[in-house]
Amino acid sequence: MKVLVAYYSETGNTEKVARTIHEELSKKHESLLEEVKKITANDLSNYALVFLGSPCHMSDVAAPVKRILGDLPHSPRFRLAGFFTHAATMDTIYKYAGKCTTSFEKACKEKEVAFTGCYSCQGNPSPQLSKSMKEGGAPLSDAELKDYFEDVRKHPSPEDLQQAKEFAKKILRELS
Numbered sequence: 592m593k594v595l596v597a598y599y600s601e602t603g604n605t606e607k608v609a610r611t612i613h614e615e616l617s618k619k620h621e622s623l624l625e626e627v628k629k630i631t632a633n634d635l636s637n638y639a640l641v642f643l644g645s646p647c648h649m650s651d652v653a654a655p656v657k658r659i660l661g662d663l664p665h666s667p668r669f670r671l672a673g674f675f676t677h678a679a680t681m682d683t684i685y686k687y688a689g690k691c692t693t694s695f696e697k698a699c700k701e702k703e704v705a706f707t708g709c710y711s712c713q714g715n716p717s718p719q720l721s722k723s724m725k726e727g728g729a730p731l732s733d734a735e736l737k738d739y740f741e742d743v744r745k746h747p748s749p750e751d752l753q754q755a756k757e758f759a760k761k762i763l764r765e766l767s
C-alpha cells in the first residue's frame with residue numbers, strides 16, 4: 592500500500608512523531624515522508640492512506656495544515672489519519688488544543704474523506720512560547736510552572752513515540 596506521512600513542524604516535535612510513524616509504516620508498506628509545504632492537497636490522491644501532522648497553534652492545527660485540510664478533494668479514495676503535538680498538559684488538552692481534532696474531523700466530514708482517527712502527544716514548547724508562559728501567559732503558580740517545564744521538555748518522549756507507532760499499527764490492522 593502507498594502511504595504518505597505529511598507534516599508541518601517548526602521546532603521538530605511533530606517531525607519526530609512523523610518520522611516514527613513513517614519508520615513503522617515503512618516496515619511493510621511503501622511510505623513517503625514529506626513536509627506539508629512541499630505538497631498540495633491534490634498530491635494526497637496518489638496514496639491509499641495519508642497521515643497528516645501538525646503542531647497545535649492557538650488551540651488549532653497550524654495554518655499550513657489547515658490549508659491542506661481546506662483543499663482536500665471531495666470523496667477521495669485515500670483514508671486520512673491525523674496527528675498533532677501540543678504544549679498543553681493532557682489534563683488541559685481540550686481547553687488549549689481542543690480544535691485540532693475537531694478540524695481534522697470537520698474537514699473529513701465536509702469532504703467525505705474516510706477519517707481513521709487522531710493521535711496527539713505533548714511537545715516541548717519553543718523558547719519564545721516558554722518565555723511568554725513564564726511571564727504570565729499560563730494560569731499556573733511558580734511551583735506548577737516549574738513542574739510543568741521539567742516534564743514537558745521530555746516530550747515527545749520515547750513512550751509518546753511508541754504510542755504513535757501503536758496508532759499507526761492499529762490503523763494498518765483495521766485496513767488489512
Ligand SMILES: Cc1cc2nc3c(=O)[nH]c(=O)nc-3n(C[C@H](O)[C@H](O)[C@H](O)COP(=O)(O)O)c2cc1C
Nearest residue numbers: 600601602603604605646647649650677678679714
Ligand atoms: C505560535 C504558537 C502557538 C501555539 N499555540 C499552542 C496552543 O494553543 N496550545 C498548545 O497546546 N500548544 C501551543 N503551542 C505549542 C506547540 O503546539 C508545541 O510546542 C508543539 O509541539 C510544537 O510542534 P513543532 O515542534 O512540530 O513545531 C504553540 C506554539 C506556537 C509556536
